[in-house]
Amino acid sequence: MSKCVGCGVKIQYEDENALGYSPKKESRYCQRCFKIRHYNLEIKVDNVDNSDIINKINKLKGYTLFVTDLLSINDSLINTFKSIKNNKALIINKCEILPKNLKLSHLEANIKRVYDISDEVIFISVRKSLYLNKIIDLIQDNKIVIMCGETGSGKSSLINKLFGSDLTTSEYDNTTLDFIKIKGEDNTIVYDTPGLIINSNKLNYFFTRCYTFKLNNKYVLKVDDLLIYGKGVVTLYLNQHADRSTFKRKVDLEYTNVINKNSDIIINNGFIFVKANANIKSNKELLLRDSIIKQ
């Protein structure tokens, strides 16, 4: 049975409503890939099993590049990264859309320290072809490489760029459906893998909002379902899904937080950087970490 060269699913000709269907016997792509590639249609799948994918990756035993973006980094993502037993590196893609004042070398060192990572942490941009030589070196040195990570992080785009392959890529979740083996020059092999579903924190195109906000006691800052006011200066690093507004305070909020300088408040669509010590009231418990942004 042949596999779709776009997403890796087994091609079948019987059931139009099941994955892998193709109406034409000689087709290299399944109908779902055809629709994504030509019409940019979103065709959802709902049977992603992270632990099944991680088990298969661990059995394959290749050097593993775990691809993510900056906003997706939180405890659950790093725990998933650490559950990979192969030699590995954390690859942070889409760095071209990060604010230019962020020094990548500082970010790398901070992420290693805050999350206690001894493996390499490498920023790249597939779209702008930035720092891809580091990935090329890792592939040359290790020969067998597994590209894995959160859905939408740019794994298939990276392989296409490096190997000239024609994997299906899209802005939607779970484009790649099965493991795909791609052979390169010099006996190198790279595996594309189905994306993991870890959190909804994804940075797809750009930071729609990244700016500094001086808190006071008269106005409440609302970011998604978090409400805060108080004394402090915060910088918001949010993705395009974040909903932000301010309004005049009418009531007190329940939680009092004394926040140390250089902390991040982690929220669903990004994080909020607190540079100096701050006194903040909030409507819920804050999830804090030592900042990965601090310079």
Ligand SMILES: Nc1nc2c(ncn2[C@@H]2O[C@H](COP(=O)(O)OP(=O)(O)OP(=O)(O)O)[C@@H](O)[C@H]2O)c(=O)[nH]1
């Ligand atoms: N801004 C930006 N977007 C990128 C970059 N690399 C990939 N993308 C976009 O990210 C989206 C997802 O890319 P894919 O290559 O399909 O991601 P994937 O990790 O293979 O996703 P799954 O197959 O679902 O696991 C697409 O819209 C890409 O164009 C990058 O360097 N910068």
Ligand SMILES: [Mg+2]
């Ligand atoms: Mg993919």
